[in-house]
């Protein structure tokens with residue numbers, strides 16, 4: 125899958141100068157990429173935080189591709205090691221978002237106008253992450269502001285199997301339903317442990333959504349977003365999104381007493397159903 129990843133440098137391109145810290149990491153070039161458009165003090169923090177998170181998104185995509193391959197080949201140990209790394213990164217990204225809470229609404233207002241209609245909503249890598257994890261929404265294939273190459277990447281992500289797909293296939297190969305996976309007497313420990321890690325990753329990603337929502341409540345209050353949405357209200361609605369809703373639901377069925385059929389609610393749905401109100405209808 126052609127992520128935004130650039131091919132490794134060929135020896136001729138790399139040049140024959142001995143490498144230094146700065147030349148290997150391309151630090152001089154990197155430091156030309158933060159270009160505030162106003163003299164507002166907080167704009168630098170705003171740019172660096174977004175860029176740092178985009179770099180981590182890139183790394184997460186790289187890792188998740190590996191996790192998907194490992195799950196496809198049923199190398200569950202490898203998949204779990206990759207997921208553990210991904211979770212560390214997502215936890216780190218939560219802290220990046222936290223730094224931005226030091227920006228006051230007044231500080232933000234000093235440069236907000238120059239953002240125009242640009243918004244994190246247009247982050248291509250964020251949509252790639254959602255798709256690779258298991259959430260497909262056609263509407264994001266034509267993200268405003270995306271280049272032709274970025275649209276192509278989104279299209280490929282949309283078609284490619286997601287983590288959700290490959291894990292579901294692993295269950296199907298064993299003839300297991302998600303509910304059976306969490307049954308106390310099941311011997312498929314490896315598969316269940318992997319499911320637990322997938323759920324933990326899902327929960328961490330959800331914390332990102334929550335933390336970002338809180339940040340926006342603090343920075344914007346009830347004002348609309350630069351991307352044209354209602355702002356914090358719109359973001360609150362995204363808190364219903366999960367990558368593995370069936371696994372969350374199945375896990376909560378474990379609370380039924382042994383031998384007891386899960387109780388049903390007025391419409392016949394399980395009252396042990398996911399307490400988190402799933403049902404974006406976007407997964408799969």
Ligand code: HEM
Nearest residue numbers: 174177243244245247250340343349350351352353355362
């Ligand atoms: C003061 C800081 C921030 C504010 C005020 C803010 C505001 C918003 C708003 C209002 C939206 C909804 C779309 C819109 O109408 O624009 C949004 C979406 C989004 N923002 Fe931020 N944001 C901030 C920081 C960040 C950071 C640091 C990132 C990291 C890359 C980020 C990534 C995103 C993403 C990925 C979405 C889409 C979420 C979704 O559709 O589920 N934002 N942001």
